[in-house]
Amino acid sequence: MIFFLILLFIILAVICFITRSAHYIPVLMYHRIADVKNDRNSLSVEKFAWQLNYLHKKNYHTITLDMLYDFYAIRKKLPSKSILLTFDDGYADNYTAALPLLVKYKMTAVVFPIGNWIGKKNNWENLGKEETITMTKEQLLDWQQHGQLIASHTMTHPFLTNCTESKIIDELHDSRQLLSNALSADGDFLCYPYGNFNESVAAAAKRTGYKAAFAIFEGINLFHIDLYALPRIPIPSHQSKWEFILKTSRLFILFIALRKWERGFKKWRRKR
Numbered sequence: 001m002i003f004f005l006i007l008l009f010i011i012l013a014v015i016c017f018i019t020r021s022a023h024y025i026p027v028l029m030y031h032r033i034a035d036v037k038n039d040r041n042s043l044s045v046e047k048f049a050w051q052l053n054y055l056h057k058k059n060y061h062t063i064t065l066d067m068l069y070d071f072y073a074i075r076k077k078l079p080s081k082s083i084l085l086t087f088d089d090g091y092a093d094n095y096t097a098a099l100p101l102l103v104k105y106k107m108t109a110v111v112f113p114i115g116n117w118i119g120k121k122n123n124w125e126n127l128g129k130e131e132t133i134t135m136t137k138e139q140l141l142d143w144q145q146h147g148q149l150i151a152s153h154t155m156t157h158p159f160l161t162n163c164t165e166s167k168i169i170d171e172l173h174d175s176r177q178l179l180s181n182a183l184s185a186d187g188d189f190l191c192y193p194y195g196n197f198n199e200s201v202a203a204a205a206k207r208t209g210y211k212a213a214f215a216i217f218e219g220i221n222l223f224h225i226d227l228y229a230l231p232r233i234p235i236p237s238h239q240s241k242w243e244f245i246l247k248t249s250r251l252f253i254l255f256i257a258l259r260k261w262e263r264g265f266k267k268w269r270r271k272r
């Protein structure tokens with residue numbers, strides 16, 4: 001009896017949380033599309049193909065950054081089951097492995113290349129990462145030719161909260177300029193490296209002309225949409241099918257909430 005009462009309480013609490021939480025659109029966060037051992041940020045092509053096929057079969061609509069912005073800013077309607085696909089850092093395998101699948105399913109995605117690391121080896125990353133290369137300028141142009149999008153991810157991929165104010169402004173301003181000058185991209189949207197930001201970083205994003213910025217879990221407001229702290233859902237290498245289905249369902253906000261609270265709890269424990 002007591003078990004059923006506890007279960008009922010949990011179910012009611014979950015329903016209450018979901019109905020009262022902000023109506024975010026799910027934004028998936030990918031990095032490499034490749035089979036790399038011991039790299040949680042690399043998803044195999046097979047798994048990625050399964051995921052796109054699932055989204056296609058279930059009638060999901062991949063939307064653009066402008067559509068997402070208009071939905072949040074002016075409540076412009078979105079197709080049912082809207083979702084945004086994003087790729088961090090601009091790895092070459094996004095072009096060679098992901099693009100053919102995106103084209104096959106007529107889907108749109110956004111890539112966030114790092115300004116100073118276009119068409120280079122991935123030497124900005126920590127030691128221990130498998131060496132690879134990033135998309136060249138020509139590949140980024142062709143990516144756009146195929147209806148895909150590009151947005152800013154700073155010039156050098158720093159932890160922005162560790163930077164001086166002028167360094168933050170340079171990182172955000174220069175990458176925005178680079179995208180609009182070299183790639184004729186809008187440069188209206190930003191992705192914080194490592195999802196790392198605070199109030200002054202968000203204010204700098206606003207000041208340098210960005211319309212919105214993507215984070216991950218930390219700093220997310222679960223009850224109010226903040227255009228400069230949009231949550232994203234990481235899709236790691238070990239992503240199981242059932243969890244992917246959950247992450248793209250209406251319950252995804254619960255997943256974000258749990259990860260946010262888990263991080264908060266770990267931080268609190270470290271401080272004690």
Ligand SMILES: [Zn+2]
Binds near residue numbers: 089
């Ligand atoms: Zn990154």
